[in-house]
Amino acid sequence: MGMFGKEKKACMQGPLLFGFHGGLQLQPNKRALQNSTDPITELEAPHELVIPLLDYNKNSIAPQVELNQHVNRGQLLAAGIIAPATGQVMAIEPRHIIHPETIKANAVVLEVDKASDNQSVHMANQANHDSTAWDTQLSAFLNMPDNVLQQSALYGLGGAGFPTASKLDAALGGIQTLIINAAECEPEIACDEALMQTEATHIARGIDALVQLTQCRHCLLAIEDSMPAAIDAMSAALKSINAQVKLTVIPTIYPTGAESSLIQTLTGRFIPHNEKPSDHGIVCFNVATAYALYQAIGGKALDSRVVSLGGSAMPNPLNVRVRFGSSVEAILLATGNASVINTARLRAGGPLSGFDLDTPQVPITAQTNALLAEPCITETPAQPCIRCGECSDVCPAKLLPQQLHWYAMSDDHEKCQQLNLDACIECGCCDLVCPASIKLTQSFRYAKSKAKHIAQHQQKTLDAEQRFALHEARVAKRKQEKAHAIEQRKQSLKARSKPQSDQIKAALERAKLSAKSKKPR
Amino acid sequence: MSTFGVIAVVALTIIVLIAMGALLSYLSRTGSEKHADPDAELIEAVNAVLPQTQCAQCGYPGCRPYAQAIIKNDEPINRCPPGGEQTIEQLSTLLGTPVLALDTSCGQQKPEQVAVIKEDICIGCTLCIVACPVDAIVGAAKLMHTVIADECTGCELCIPPCPVDCIDLIQPEQTAASWQWPKPAS
Ligand code: SF4
Ligand code: SF4
Ligand code: SF4
Numbered sequence: 044m045g046m047f048g049k050e051k052k053a054c055m056q057g058p059l060l061f062g063f064h065g066g067l068q069l070q071p072n073k074r075a076l077q078n079s080t081d082p083i084t085e086l087e088a089p090h091e092l093v094i095p096l097l098d099y100n101k102n103s104i105a106p107q108v109e110l111n112q113h114v115n116r117g118q119l120l121a122a123g124i125i126a127p128a129t130g131q132v133m134a135i136e137p138r139h140i141i142h143p144e145t146i147k148a149n150a151v152v153l154e155v156d157k158a159s160d161n162q163s164v165h166m167a168n169q170a171n172h173d174s175t176a177w178d179t180q181l182s183a184f185l186n187m188p189d190n191v192l193q194q195s196a197l198y199g200l201g202g203a204g205f206p207t208a209s210k211l212d213a214a215l216g217g218i219q220t221l222i223i224n225a226a227e228c229e230p231e232i233a234c235d236e237a238l239m240q241t242e243a244t245h246i247a248r249g250i251d252a253l254v255q256l257t258q259c260r261h262c263l264l265a266i267e268d269s270m271p272a273a274i275d276a277m278s279a280a281l282k283s284i285n286a287q288v289k290l291t292v293i294p295t296i297y298p299t300g301a302e303s304s305l306i307q308t309l310t311g312r313f314i315p316h317n318e319k320p321s322d323h324g325i326v327c328f329n330v331a332t333a334y335a336l337y338q339a340i341g342g343k344a345l346d347s348r349v350v351s352l353g354g355s356a357m358p359n360p361l362n363v364r365v366r367f368g369s370s371v372e373a374i375l376l377a378t379g380n381a382s383v384i385n386t387a388r389l390r391a392g393g394p395l396s397g398f399d400l401d402t403p404q405v406p407i408t409a410q411t412n413a414l415l416a417e418p419c420i421t422e423t424p425a426q427p428c429i430r431c432g433e434c435s436d437v438c439p440a441k442l443l444p445q446q447l448h449w450y451a452m453s454d455d456h457e458k459c460q461q462l463n464l465d466a467c468i469e470c471g472c473c474d475l476v477c478p479a480s481i482k483l484t485q486s487f488r489y490a491k492s493k494a495k496h497i498a499q500h501q502q503k504t505l506d507a508e509q510r511f512a513l514h515e516a517r518v519a520k521r522k523q524e525k526a527h528a529i530e531q532r533k534q535s536l537k538a539r540s541k542p543q544s545d546q547i548k549a550a551l552e553r554a555k556l557s558a559k560s561k562k563p564r
Numbered sequence: 565m566s567t568f569g570v571i572a573v574v575a576l577t578i579i580v581l582i583a584m585g586a587l588l589s590y591l592s593r594t595g596s597e598k599h600a601d602p603d604a605e606l607i608e609a610v611n612a613v614l615p616q617t618q619c620a621q622c623g624y625p626g627c628r629p630y631a632q633a634i635i636k637n638d639e640p641i642n643r644c645p646p647g648g649e650q651t652i653e654q655l656s657t658l659l660g661t662p663v664l665a666l667d668t669s670c671g672q673q674k675p676e677q678v679a680v681i682k683e684d685i686c687i688g689c690t691l692c693i694v695a696c697p698v699d700a701i702v703g704a705a706k707l708m709h710t711v712i713a714d715e716c717t718g719c720e721l722c723i724p725p726c727p728v729d730c731i732d733l734i735q736p737e738q739t740a741a742s743w744q745w746p747k748p749a750s
Contacts, residue, residue: 103741488745489747504616
């Protein structure tokens with residue numbers, strides 16, 4: 044406690060803002076920015092990169108490279124997955140992935156060729172400083188956007204990791220409002236803030252490209268009021284582009300950066316969880332995705348991201364730009380944070396929306412926005428619910444967490460659906476306020492994944508039944524065909540057997556006779 | 565009796581027989597057309613509860629035939645080992661009959677399993693493909709075969725026909741797509 048205040052309503056009702064239900068005012072606690080003068084430290088690619096072969100839905104996909112093959116930075120490893128560095132494929136095998144429980148997925152293991160990789164970094168930096176090329180690049184992109192979108196493997200960097208090309212596809216045409224999300228409302232996470240401080244001009248160009256591509260009527264850039272340096276940098280940079288972008292400063296309330304909360308804050312519209320913002324003429328992109336698009340238009344595929352190192356036990360908190368596939372361990376070692384590996388509780392993602400890690404030997408992905416080290420604590424055991432109602436007061440999805448928890452724990456999926464479990468955005472607000480320390484959010488995550496599992500199982504059963512029916516039909520048909528063939532053969536034998544059988548009978552008779560006569564007595 | 569008489573009797577018998585046959589077949593056809601099997605819906609419901617492993621441990625060549633036997637022949641509802649207790653309970657609720665203990669003479673309930681072919685030993689004899697009731701094995705004659713793990717129901721029917729014993733049953737692996745959040749304590 045003491046980490047949040049609930050007197051948020053006063054500052055919420057700015058003249059142009061609408062606000063959303065619930066939420067919490069949390070201390071931003073962005074250690075990654077507080078202690079260092081350099082907003083972002085660029086890390087060299089480590090010796091080994093591990094790139095899981097998983098698509099957006101976490102299904103395995105087939106590699107398009109072979110063992111021992113040499114690959115260049117930016118080359119396709121599988122559909123939608125590119126090599127984050129130049130090097131050699133050392134293995135294609137199951138490896139641990141970054142995940143709440145240690146599980147494995149098939150992955151490409153890349154041994155980085157340091158010399159040629161450094162050269163690629165050098166070339167990229169030079170291209171970055173050549174600003175005259177931008178106008179030509181932008182118009183080429185706007186003429187043929189698909190080329191860039193397909194080659195650069197862009198996906199959202201806000202957390203969900205949705206492929207940008209699909210989002211743009213759904214958005215093209217009917218978009219009124221384009222929202223650039225720079226709210227970054229969760230404590231400790233400061234990667235977008237740092238990016239805006241250092242790359243404002245380039246971000247503005249990426250936004251310009253998005254505005255021109257979607258042909259939206261309005262574009263809003265939403266930044267929380269706790270980031271003055273980022274606000275200054277972006278408002279200056281937005282003057283350098285053609286597109287009209289309205290910079291909107293929003294109050295710092297968690298989880299205002301969640302898509303639904305942000306849309307509600309800016310437009311007053313509540314979009315139910317089973318509808319898409321694009322159904323309402325709205326599309327949201329993360330500010331880092333706008334930057335990634337800028338880079339992609341300049342020919343540089345998305346292969347790294349900014350990660351905030353923080354948490355109260357992190358000795359050297361800072362923001363680092365790291366290649367995808369770098370292990371958490373390598374990142375901690377390279378930043379003077381090795382001491383936390385065995386002494387602290389490591390966490391991927393923010394203090395509320397993230398999850399604890401069992402091992403640091405897992406590779407980061409586009410979704411890893413923060414790595415935290417917190418002291419190991421024994422968890423307070425849950426007490427019975429006292430029905431204080433705090434959880435429903437803070438829930439941004441307007442749910443009834445205490446009731447949902449009851450049904451989630453008793454595996455009553457029907458009731459969970461009735462109470463709109465699917466609308467839960469797993470923000471963790473309810474956990475934070477619950478005086479009984481009930482693990483509400485985890486029970487919702489559990490119930491959601493279980494419902495998904497049951498649905499998958501039902502589909503599998505249905506498919507098996509269908510394949511069995513097809514199999515049976517095929518077997519029956521074959522049997523019938525065989526019987527038919529035998530019958531035909533019999534018929535044809537019979538048809539020509541008359542003369543033959545007479546001859547055979549005669550022959551048999553003769554044989555019998557001769558046998559009798561020859562039988563010795 | 566004259567020859568004519570004999571012929572007449574035989575001819576008459578034949579005509580009567582043919583007429584009866586035609587009548588019978590007509591009756592049976594109109595019967596099935598006009599009144600569809602009244603049990604069909606119930607059989608469908610029972611089949612929907614069965615696990616579709618198609619393992620034949622119940623003594624029938626698949627789940628649907630067993631569903632038919634339950635409805636048509638009063639076969640007991642406790643003969644499906646893959647479904648286990650849960651399926652027996654569901655069947656008893658559906659049919660309003662008492663819950664029975666699993667008939668272990670059919671087999672024991674086992675944890676979920678899938679077949680894998682040791683690909684370096686497989687001789688490509690196609691016997692397992694023929695045995696698989698759900699078409700989950702792919703491969704051509706004399707070429708190595710593979711089990712599609714997602715489609716395998718773990719029925720074990722491919723195991724006995726394999727002449728080189730190269731099919732194993734394993735617990736399906738936890739994948740990123742199938743992983744579930746654990747239930748919090750209390
Ligand atoms: S975790 Fe879910 S139930 Fe809890 S406050 Fe957030 S949205 Fe509401
Ligand atoms: S906050 Fe906790 S104690 Fe209060 S009603 Fe919700 S679950 Fe119960
Ligand atoms: S025993 Fe096997 S074939 Fe019979 S109903 Fe159960 S799963 Fe289906």
